[in-house]
Amino acid sequence: xxxxxxxxxxxxxxxxxxxxxxxxxxxxxxxxxxxxxxxxxxxxxxxxxxxxxxxxxxxxxxxxxxxxxxxxxxxxxxxxxxxxxxxxxxxxxxxxxxxxxxxxxxxxxxxxxxxxxxxxxxxxxxxxxxxxxxxxxxxxxxxxxxxxxxxxxxxxxxxxxxxxxxxxxxxxxxxxxxxxxxxxxxxxxxxxxxxxxxxxxxxxxxxxxx
Numbered sequence: 001x002x003x004x005x006x007x008x009x010x011x012x013x014x015x016x017x018x019x020x021x022x023x024x025x026x027x028x029x030x031x032x033x034x035x036x037x038x039x040x041x042x043x044x045x046x047x048x049x050x051x052x053x054x055x056x057x058x059x060x061x062x063x064x065x066x067x068x069x070x071x072x073x074x075x076x077x078x079x080x081x082x083x084x085x086x087x088x089x090x091x092x093x094x095x096x097x098x099x100x101x102x103x104x105x106x107x108x109x110x111x112x113x114x115x116x117x118x119x120x121x122x123x124x125x126x127x128x129x130x131x132x133x134x135x136x137x138x139x140x141x142x143x144x145x146x147x148x149x150x151x152x153x154x155x156x157x158x159x160x161x162x163x164x165x166x167x168x169x170x171x172x173x174x175x176x177x178x179x180x181x182x183x184x185x186x187x188x189x190x191x192x193x194x195x196x197x198x199x200x201x202x203x204x205x206x207x208x209x210x
Contacts, residue, residue: 002026004036007127010053017046029055029127033111035090037062038125055117055125062088064125065110066117076118081128084117085110 025042040056094102
């Protein structure tokens, strides 16, 4: 089974492999601009606490590199992430009748995704989120996805996007959620406030509508 478009959460990966232990699960990351670009063998990823949250490796038809904020290619790692740029046969040729946006997004054949990533020693790609969404806490950079992965360890959380949580049952107090997060997260990942909504706003594209 292959799940496409976006990356499954750590919680989802564990649950799916547990429910279907004899089924091979793959997770492909991509976008309208890139097509399916990065491929993850979920069955292998869940075996390692270090690898379970990885995006995966680029498909053979894709090339990937990491650049800094000035556009220079860098050697990335967990402490030194950068912006992901991609190049491949499936990527778009440009935005329809939007030459300025096309010029900003495609540079020397490379597509600037705006996603903050790093690669480990095995070449596996890990995504921290959109570069513009990274939270600065006391000079330290915190990725929303890290907060979400920690928060989703709380059994009653069904959906979580950044600071917005939907719990089942609704009567669960936000203080209980915060207590769980504080137990398992670094202090930098503890939210200042937790809000609960009965239903999360979803756009026509079926994604969270900020």
